[in-house]
Amino acid sequence: MESTKPFDTLFLDRDGVINVHRPGDYVKSVSEFVFAEGALQALAVLSRLFRRLIVVTNQRGVGRGLMNRQALDEIHSYMLQQIENHHGKIDKIYCCTETDESHPDRKPNPGMIHQALRDFPEIDPANAWLAGDSLTDMQLAARAGIKGVLIGSRYTAEEIKPTPVYLSCKDLFTFAKKLQTP
Template identity: 45%
Template sequence: MIDFKKISRNCTLFLDRDGVINEEKPGGYVNNWAEFKFCEGALEAFIIFSRFFAKVVVVTNQRGVEKGITKLKDLLEIHEQMEAAVVAADGKLDAIYFCTDVDESSLNRKPNAGMALQAKAQFPEIEFSQSIMVGDKRTEMMFGKNLGMVTIFINTEPGGA
């Protein structure tokens, strides 16, 4: 359990999307807004996050776009609708960064630092050493650790402990 009293108001929260904010689609990609389903409690969590973190940002690998499975316009609509739902629930979402590259060596693809560097360029006050990364995959934990962040692993596998 996170002790929110110990979190500096200057901290930035980095969140993965699939499996953390929304339910993953078994065996595939969330290709449009109709397929997007918030994880239980996710919208309520954004209300808490907005009180405790200076910035809340999403960093998400979305290679389905480059593979031709997901249309870029649909990905952008998902993010627009997701942000609107968060704001309507009295939460905040400062930015969403995504990487559509298939190539694992792409600077922007997690666990590489590109999306974090984009966030730092947009919000120079971000200090990675005072940031938290929440994810459900090893790549997200590596992303956070490589940048000196505290990492929080969420196990969203059925029957996971």
């Protein structure tokens, strides 16, 4: 059944894609975690279209001591349970808590993607996508050789121009519907 899915792997940024981004702040507890509008429905659709869904997220708030790893794990546990309750799935979460921009796992560096490729050697990068809400996410997609989907509308066309973007959608639900429609 898995082989009948049209797409291989979808990498997803978390903040601003799955949940509401908190400008100038971090989601530090489950009570601050709010799913983006349509995200749960989108993840159910995307779970039917992709062999696997993998979250790749920078979580600098842990590295800065604004929250601890246990709080981050609780947030992710809650997120995964809600996604499953709505008929979606996330196969794995990779997060970089480092504050050093040059760390190989910190986006836009491709360390988290490389780790996923080691953990799931069957991933076909030519049939993989990354949905993120920042130009950093699009730079990561380009460095990893996968299609970048820019979620949201926080950038002007001029700001986006120098960055490779395969597709741009107002939200994750719109992206899911585009893939679902022949």
